[in-house]
Amino acid sequence: MLHNAEQDKPASSRLMIGKPELALIGVTVLWGGTFLIVHHAMRESGPLFFVGLRFATAALATLCLAFGVMRGLTARELIAGASIGLGIFIGYTLQSWGLQTIPSSTSAFITAAYVPLVPILQWLILRRRPRLASWIGVALAFAGLILIAAPRAGLTLGRGEMLTVISTLAIAVEIILISLWAGKVNVLRVTVVQLAVTALLAFGLMGPAGETMPALSPFILIAATGLGLMTALIQLVMNWAQRTVSPTRATLIYAGEPLWAGIIGRMAGERLPGTALIGAAFIIAAVIVSEIRFGRRKPEKAAAA
Template identity: 75%
Template sequence: MLHNDAPDKPTQSRLMIGRPELALMGATILWGASFLIVHNAVKETGPFFFVGLRFSTAALIALPLALPVLRGLTARELLAGLMIGIGIFAGYSLQTWGLQTISSSTSAFITAAYVPLVPILQWIILRRRPRLASWIGVALAFVGLLLIAAPRDGLALGQGEALTLISTLAIALEIIFISLWAGRVNVARVTLVQLAVTALLAFACMGPAGESVPPFSWTVVISACGLGAMTAVIQFVMNWAQRTVSPTRATLIYAGEPVWAGIIGRIAGERMPATALLGGLLVVAAVIVSEINFERRRKSADAKEVRDPQASAVS
């Protein structure tokens, strides 16, 4: 998921749900469903071929939008697309690889941990000190991840869990790379480059990984191409909706992604142990808590007290 770093925008009513919110909810449900789709598809294909087919489809869909302005591609945009593409490739390839051995629900809950990781990596790379909420989110996510892995392997992560956990680092780096170049590049051109880079890297890694082109399967083709088209559509929906939906409200909606994945996985027959389910809920809580701005609320409370000290004393 991509985050809009713009400041929160005032809304008429916090409880009112309009078309932008409904659109984001729909996108979140689709993202949640994608875990089960990938989980079933990689039973018939290797992860690199699937990721390559998925993102080459997305690149072909994005091509008509970028083609009219493609001649203006700059070195900065090429670098931005390359770096973001590497992050997407690493994140999705490892996540898809992990889905060969773990359930879609488990993968979704672990993947959600990328949200509290972003501020920590920003501190390391960009020297932006994390807020208190970020540290609380990381602590909740850490405990949640231990509970997700513990039911089967004690405190040792299995291969699928470990690969998915590493993928969250790549996804978090992707978000940071996007923020580095946000506002300084043409979105259409960079989007096309990053999608194409992801597809090319995935296909290029098939040989070294010993992965061959699988026998033709409608499950693989429909899943990969469908997810590629869905990726392009969801990015458009997110860009449209987040013009009026605040980043905090959008993040609260996005936090439902692993929940929807768990619901869809359960309908499909997946069962998570109670401890793993508790761990997943802690990861969702980490996503929500990490977006709370305690400092802004404290400043607002202080300002209110200055304006109306008597009311503060009465309360």
């Protein structure tokens, strides 16, 4: 995800929604829909095979765009792509595993908690002290997780919820790794490597994990390859749109991802308890609060007479 400094714009232009904003809204709708697709796919496939096929498709699609620049692949880019790919593999495999037993909307709301976790993990790993807003975001996310777990006896997270929480930590680490390598590598080459590494790890660990290859039904093939193409498309759209959309505005748009997942899940028949819905609202608030930078805007200098 590319982040640019927020440009000063007239107040009226800030309220307008242009093509980049509409593109990012479309990305969040696609994101929200992926949870339900994976949830249903886990009834027919194990998580490792599905993740492997999904990211192999994404890697091949991205390779078609990056083929001309792959000759310049360096050892640093291989290391960067492999480390990011490991984070993606852990995050998406555990998320898919969790979706075997929990609703897609629950998974989406828990996964959204990675946003406030990133600055806290940066503090632990890179010693970058988080802002007060980050701590508030973590507190809201934690409260949201407790409320999502409230329907269970003793406020405990079930197996599916716990796997998703761990996957969220892996996704947060992945974001930190991307920021560590930013500006030091070719983004397109590293993207191909990280997607390919994710696929290779998933396929390679099927045997040790005891996961067998499922029957290749039309649904599994379409779902996995479709999500792979969607993954490549989403990355390209984000990189294009965020050249002109500020990080704060983009974050507000991305916060709608679990909402879309909840809407799509409800249309498919999922029903979350009232306490879980309140918890979901807390997590969305955590995403928004942790990313918004509060502070006074510098007054504009008066024009010379």
